[in-house]
Amino acid sequence: MRFTGTDDYVATEDLKVAVNAAITLERPLLVKGEPGTGKTELAHQISDALGLEMMEWNIKSTTKAQQGLYEYDAVSRLRDSQLGDERVNDVRNYIKKGKLWQAFTADERVVLLIDEIDKADIEFPNDLLQELDKMEFYVYETGETVVAKHRPIIIITSNNEKELPDAFLRRCFFHYIRFPDTETMRKIVDVHFPNIKQDLLEEALTQFYKIRETPNLKKKPSTSEVLDWLKLLLSEDLSAEVLREDATRNLPKMHGALLKNEQDVHLFERLAFVARKHR
Numbered sequence: 001m002r003f004t005g006t007d008d009y010v011a012t013e014d015l016k017v018a019v020n021a022a023i024t025l026e027r028p029l030l031v032k033g034e035p036g037t038g039k040t041e042l043a044h045q046i047s048d049a050l051g052l053e054m055m056e057w058n059i060k061s062t063t064k065a066q067q068g069l070y071e072y073d074a075v076s077r078l079r080d081s082q083l084g085d086e087r088v089n090d091v092r093n094y095i096k097k098g099k100l101w102q103a104f105t106a107d108e109r110v111v112l113l114i115d116e117i118d119k120a121d122i123e124f125p126n127d128l129l130q131e132l133d134k135m136e137f138y139v140y141e142t143g144e145t146v147v148a149k150h151r152p153i154i155i156i157t158s159n160n161e162k163e164l165p166d167a168f169l170r171r172c173f174f175h176y177i178r179f180p181d182t183e184t185m186r187k188i189v190d191v192h193f194p195n196i197k198q199d200l201l202e203e204a205l206t207q208f209y210k211i212r213e214t215p216n217l218k219k220k221p222s223t224s225e226v227l228d229w230l231k232l233l234l235s236e237d238l239s240a241e242v243l244r245e246d247a248t249r250n251l252p253k254m255h256g257a258l259l260k261n262e263q264d265v266h267l268f269e270r271l272a273f274v275a276r277k278h279r
Helices: 013-025 039-050 065-069 074-082 099-104 129-134 182-192 198-212 223-235 240-247 262-277
Strands: 029-033 053-058 070-072 095-097 110-115 136-139 144-147 153-158 173-177
Touching: 013 029, 013 039, 013 173, 029 039, 039 053, 039 110, 039 153, 053 099, 065 070, 065 099, 065 129, 099 110, 099 136, 099 144, 129 136, 182 198, 182 223, 198 223, 198 240
Parallel strands: 029 153, 029 173, 053 110, 110 153
Antiparallel strands: 070 095, 136 144
């Protein structure tokens, strides 16, 4: 079972090596990288490429590790007991299976995405150490131990908002998705816009990387944002010449797709003012 990429996702050689190493070691693959570099999409593409079911656990700041295992609804059980409901005789009626439980008990191997783990409380990764390591957990309410039928392929993403504990990192295979270079970006664009004119693409990518390299930029535009920008340029049927003319003013066409806060817009407006002043 090896991941070799898909027609819809440009995976670099080192990324494919990382995915296959994690599968071989049967360890979670921890993927970091700038937002918009395809970390979440990677799990979906692994699922498609290997023909495995995909399960997704989206982490929020309020998410607790226990929710990934199961949740016991004691309040509903108490209410039903007061109403004389016979369901109260079986505690399993009040246990909601979490994503880990579903992945562990699936009839076939699945891909489990734990998305943006760094959003949760700092103790969240530590609370999952044993479950991810041993692939089992204990259900106190029923006295049963849930053991994985098939070890899932686990992809964990992080945007580096918080440092993850060393004990957790030791149990993962790590890969950092570097921002695509120009050649890789051309391949990515070709997947999404195969008929784009090459002169437009060259001018757009030149401006895009120039923006990313601008000093004091608060938020660098990502891969997903350059794809949005190109979609807008194509929908407006803009030419490379028009883009080039705008480049002399330093504020690109449809810049709202690339610049996502007022500080960066003001930065480029100041650069434009300086450029006009020195003409």
